[in-house]
Amino acid sequence: MYTDLFLNAIASGILLGGFYAAVTVGLGIAFGMLDVGNLAHPAFVILGSFCVYILNQRFGVDPILAALIMTPFFFVLGAAIYQIYYLCFERRGEEGLRGLAFFFGILFITEVALILGFGVDYRFVEAPYIGPTLHIGSVDLALRTLVPFLISLVMIGALHLFLSKTYIGRAILAVSQDSLALRLMSIRPYRVKLIAFAISIATASLAGAFLIIIQPVEPSIGRDYIGRIFAIVVLGGLGSFPGMMLAAFLLGVAESLTATFYGPSWSPAVAFGLLLLTLAFRPAGILGRRA
């Protein structure tokens, strides 16, 4: 009985980790590669959830398909936000304090706008894979977490291929590795960063769909994810995809075990506690070199 509980907690933790990786990958690009501390990323994920909710409830579109429809819009939104950020902060060299405050404000505006538009009720979507559960031996896999897990792996794999194989992807990597060297070669990192940041926000659309498939969504739950996703990015070693995946699974399993054996009210402390410990003792991440 006890081992069953344990195995189930591990399995659901891994599925949860896949979802966390999808929520994090956008921030991994923005913060890990471009050095843009986008605190508002979880708010965009919630925004994605609500867009999917509208398409699903009004027009009966499948949540995942709805997210794919929304992706271009999120891409444009991301480009617009980076444009403002660049003009107002990065170009003036004030990205530190004011840039962070800017994103903190965006986080609040998005959240309150959603509350004003939809109220504080929990919203959910309908799809055939929400409800059934797969049984493998004594382990239960709920399809509502399995489907996001699989699609999230596909999405991250595709992004990884894009970054390592295509021209623009390699340009983004170049900016993240040494933007000063680029400038010395008279290349402006601005355009590359604009595209990269737009991609990072575009991923929030799919991540939002995953979120609302897994659990009902309410505008202010985004805050819970700030700690989780920053923990994963930092733990994963800032922008390293394999490190980020590993960190996401680690956090998912740790939270799932805590929730199973100590109760769900302790699970926020896991993410944030892990984050504090990482920041204090291993700022370069689990796979990173020592700074």
Next chain:
Amino acid sequence: MKHLTFWSLTALFVIIVFAASRLVTNDYFFFAGYVVLQYIVLATAWNVLGGYTGYINFGTSGFFAIGAYSSVVLHKLWGPPIPVLILIGGVLAGAVGLGMGGLTLRLKGVYFAIGTLALAVVAQTLVTNWDFVGGSRGVYIIRPGSVPLLGSYIHYLFLIMLILAGIAVAIARTIERSTLGYGLAAIRDDEQAAEAAGVPTLKLKLISTTLSGALMGMAGAPLPYYVTYLDPASGFNLTYAVNAIAMPLIGGTTSWLGPVLGAIFLGTIQQAATVTISSSLNLLFVGVLLVLFVVIAPNGLIGLYKPRRRVGATS
């Protein structure tokens, strides 16, 4: 102006405001005034670290709630008078601030900011799971109906917060015009250069985080008596954090006057909006103002005034 003069003027100002408030008969004024004064303390405390030293603290609500919950514990154990609660809350939150100062050894910029946010959430989880202080159900505090000399209890709370605001502002002003303040400014502008020039950066940062944390805790200590019902979701409310950041940034971070102006401006508007429109709309308002100010007027309300004077002086 000498430090002593400023302290005396602040004390005089506090007395005048209090005397004037005795003429107000409507109790709502005191409830609203308390909140605005509390924000003056929080914004000033945040600015000691954020504005003077350049380290952003997203965990204001954590320190605030540490003060509030330390009062809950003491109230249940022994029930000391509020000034004692404020002192103890300040000491506890200051100790946590000292720990946060330790974080600055390794963390700069964004990392530090996220670390403080993590600190607040960990503290919230601990309190949520601590049954003695009510856990997630919250806790009721029964306050005395009236106080000798002052009458209504809310007048007493108002007076205490007024004095606290005066002390916080005077401390901030004293720091600003002392060697400590210049050292902190050097850290803000370039920490490595400051270290190289012989500024004892660690010591100064520790003083700054401890003071800032202690003031936030002191602001939170009377809270249980003000609200009479406290639960973790309201004590650790992110609203305190966003206001503590928005107010100095809107007012101006380089001088003690900035957070005060910002707190009075935003605090009054919010109090008015909560009553007349809705409480979620006023948060939207804070968010929009914060973004507008960091984008358009990076130096805040004070910055709007100063450049004009400089132009006049040079022409």
